[in-house]
Amino acid sequence: MGRGSARGAFAGPALLLASLAFALAAAEGIVRVLAPAAASRIEYPCFYEPDEALGFHYLPYGRGTVSGHFEIDHTVELNSLGFYDDEPLPGSPGLRVLAVGDSFTAALNVARDEVWTSVLERELRARGYPDADVVNIGLDGTGTDVHLELLRRYVPRFLPQVVVLAFFANDPEDVEVGRFTRECYRGYVLSYQTAEQQGRLRARVDAESGRRGLRWLFARSLLARLALVAWEGPRTLLRLNFVQPSRAELGLTPDVLASRADRPRQSFEALARFASQCECALLVAPVPARRELGASLELARSVARGLPLEIVDVLPGIRARLAAAGKSPADLFFVHDAHLNAWGNRVFAEALADAVSWPPPRGR
Numbered sequence: 017m018g019r020g021s022a023r024g025a026f027a028g029p030a031l032l033l034a035s036l037a038f039a040l041a042a043a044e045g046i047v048r049v050l051a052p053a054a055a056s057r058i059e060y061p062c063f064y065e066p067d068e069a070l071g072f073h074y075l076p077y078g079r080g081t082v083s084g085h086f087e088i089d090h091t092v093e094l095n096s097l098g099f100y101d102d103e104p105l106p107g108s109p110g111l112r113v114l115a116v117g118d119s120f121t122a123a124l125n126v127a128r129d130e131v132w133t134s135v136l137e138r139e140l141r142a143r144g145y146p147d148a149d150v151v152n153i154g155l156d157g158t159g160t161d162v163h164l165e166l167l168r169r170y171v172p173r174f175l176p177q178v179v180v181l182a183f184f185a186n187d188p189e190d191v192e193v194g195r196f197t198r199e200c201y202r203g204y205v206l207s208y209q210t211a212e213q214q215g216r217l218r219a220r221v222d223a224e225s226g227r228r229g230l231r232w233l234f235a236r237s238l239l240a241r242l243a244l245v246a247w248e249g250p251r252t253l254l255r256l257n258f259v260q261p262s263r264a265e266l267g268l269t270p271d272v273l274a275s276r277a278d279r280p281r282q283s284f285e286a287l288a289r290f291a292s293q294c295e296c297a298l299l300v301a302p303v304p305a306r307r308e309l310g311a312s313l314e315l316a317r318s319v320a321r322g323l324p325l326e327i328v329d330v331l332p333g334i335r336a337r338l339a340a341a342g343k344s345p346a347d348l349f350f351v352h353d354a355h356l357n358a359w360g361n362r363v364f365a366e367a368l369a370d371a372v373s374w375p376p377p378r379g380r
Contacts, residue, residue, distance in 0.1 A: 040239065043239050044237060044238065044239045047238040047239050047242060048238055051086045051238075052242065053085040053086060053087075053351075053352045054241075054242060054245050054246075054250065055238040055239075055241040055242050055245070056083070056084055056085045056086045056241075056255075057083060057084075057234075057241075057255055057256075058083065058084040058085070058255060058256045058257075058258070059081050059082065059083045059084065059257055060080075060082070060205045060257055060258045061078065061079070061080020061081060061082055061092050061124065061205075062080055062200035062203060062204075062205060062257075063075040063078025063079065063080050063092075063094065063098075063200070064198035064199060064200055064205055065198075065199065065200075066197045066198070066199055069165050069169070070155065070158070070162050070165055070166065070195070071158070071162060071195035071196050071197050071198070072155075072196065072197055072198035072199070073098055073155065074094050074098040074099060074100075074155070075094070075098055076094065076095070076096050076097060076098040077093075077094060077095070077096060077098075078092075078093075078094040078098060079091065079092065079093050079094070080092055082124045082125055084125075084352070084353060085350070085351070085352035085353055087350050087351055087352060087353065088125045088350065088353060090127060092124050092128075093128070097153070099122075099151075099152055099153050099154070099155075100122055100123065100124055100128055100131065100152060100154070101128070101131070101133065101134070101151065101152035102128070102134070104149055104151045104174065105147065105149040108175070108378055109147040109148065109149040109378070110145055110146070110147050110148065110377030110378050111140060111145040111147075111148040111149070111177060111178070111374065111375070111377050111378070112148075112149045112150075112151065112174055112175070112176040112177055112178075113136070113137075113140070113148070113149070113150040113151070113176055113177070113178045113179070113180060114150075114151050114153065114167070114170060114171060114174055114176035114178070114179045114180070114296075115133045115136075115150055115151065115152050115153065115154065115179075115180045115182065116153050116154060116155075116163045116166050116167055116179070116180070116181050116182070117154045117163060117181060117182030117183070117184065117303070118154065118155065118156055118157065118158050118159070118163075118182075118184055118186075118187060118190070119154070119156035119157065119184075119355060120132075120154075120182055120184050120303045120355060120356060121133065121152060121154025121182045122152075122154035122155055122156045123154065123355070123356070123361060124156065125350070125353060125355050126356075126357065126358045126361055127358070130358040130361055130362070131152065131361055132182075132356070132361040132362070132364045132365040132368070133150045133151075133152040133154075133365070134150070134152075135361060135362050135365035135366070136150050136365040136368060136369055137149065137150035139365060139366060139369040140369065140374065143369065143374075144377075145374070145377055151170075151174055151176070153166050153170050154182070157190070157196060157198070157207070158190060158195075159187045159188065159189070159190030159191035159280075159283070160181070160183070160187050160188070160190075160191055160280065160283040160284065160287060161191050161195070161279070161283040161286075162190075162195060163181055163187075163287075164283060164286055164287050164290060167179060167181075167290060167294075168290070171294060171296065175295075175296075176296050177296055177297065177375050177378070178296060178297045178298075178299065178372070178374065178375065179291075179294065179296050179297070179298045179299065180299050180301050180328075180368070181287070181298065181299070181300050181301065182301050182302075182303050183300050183301065183302045183303065183312055183315075183316045184302070184303045184305065184312050185302075185305045185311040185312040185315050187280070188279075188280035188315065188319060191276075191279045191280045191283050192273055192276045192277065192279050192280065193266070193268060194209060194276075195209070196208060196209055196260070197209065197214070199214075201217075201218055201221055202221050202222075202225065203257060204221045204224075204253070204257045204258070204259055205257060205258045205259070206218065206221070206259050206260075207258065207259065207260040208260065208261060209261075209266065213261050213265065213266075216261070216265075217259045217260075217261070220253065220259060221253070221259065224253045224254075227254070230244065230254060231254060234254045234255070241254075241255070280319050281319055284319050284320050284323055284325065285323065287300075287325065288320075288323040288324055288325050291324070291325060292324065297326070297375065298325070298326070299326050299327075299328050299372060300316055300320065300325055300326065300327045300328065301327075301328045301330060301368055301371075302315075302316045302327065302328075302329075302330070303356070303364065304330075304331065304334060304345070304348060304356075304360075304364065305354075306345070306346070306348075306349045306354045309331060309334065309335075309345050310331055313327070313329060313331060328368065328371050328372060329371065330364060330367040330368050330371050331367075332367075332371075333363075333366065333367025333368075333370045333371055334348070334363055334364065334367045336367075337363045337366065337367065338363075347359065347360075348360030348363060348364075
């Protein structure tokens with residue numbers, strides 16, 4: 017074979033490889049421009065620690081990254097109590113409000129000064145309470161039973177005039193399913209209910225550590241992410257650092273859930289007893305849901321029917337603000353995440369400030 021023939025024999029494969037490399041590079045560029053949510057990494061901050069009464073709590077001064085769907089990506093820093101808030105004011109401010117709830121109150125997916133509790137604090141200060149202090153003790157992934165435990169722990173400490181329990185439509189289900197323990201293990205947040213489940217989750221994470229090549233590829237190529245997510249599913253540990261047993265693994269059969277159906281009502285009854293003994297005004301403030309703004313309100317009224325609990329309706333204020341801004345309910349929420357975005361947090365806080373008859377400042 018002559019030199020020309022040899023050159024021709026290699027030209028075909030080389031051209032094919034070059035064309036393939038160009039096509040992959042072009043596809044990678046297109047994916048980066050489009051930034052589909054499926055190609056995003058979803059990251060939870062690793063500052064969870066087991067808690068005997070609550071299931072888990074955040075670590076004081078915890079710090080971590082929250083990201084997801086290319087619409088959330090920032091650093092979260094907790095205060096000395098282990099909550100996503102500024103330090104509470106010392107002493108007895110003119111108006112102290114204690115806010116408790118789930119992920120809609122913890123609100124780790126927005127900047128700290130955009131959380132509705134921070135906005136409410138600024139609103140109250142502008143409305144005649146110059147030293148108002150709204151203390152956020154929200155804890156994601158929790159239901160009303162855990163919120164009551166948080167109130168038992170922190171109401172005696174802060175002696176608030178007003179307690180706001182931000183109720184969301186999935187809180188009764190969280191009560192029925194039961195409390196979870198969470199821990200940080202090798203960069204993953206493990207969420208489980210039994211030691212056996214903990215062992216299985218740790219084993220999954222240990223096995224994942226052996227896939228270094230895929231993790232390297234996943235970290236560098238969005239095109240590879242799409243392919244791996246399509247192959248392994250959206251909850252692949254390459255993409256998500258939060259691991260929890262499936263409903264089947266948790267044993268949540270219809271019969272089991274039916275046997276726990278009275279738990280949400282029992283938690284509200286316990287909440288009403290706490291409210292009757294608290295030297296404070298305890299308000300239940302349903303948080304709007306993306307699928308139906310009034311879903312949380314309807315469910316709260318249903319579960320609390322006949323109980324001496326004050327339920328605050330913020331929907332008129334929210335709808336008025338939507339109309340004034342020419343926006344739709346969907347604009348309150350992230351596009352791919354069901355939580356309130358920064359504007360949604362602000363609207364909820366302003367509507368809550370309007371809907372409540374706040375007590376006069378201490379000392380007046």
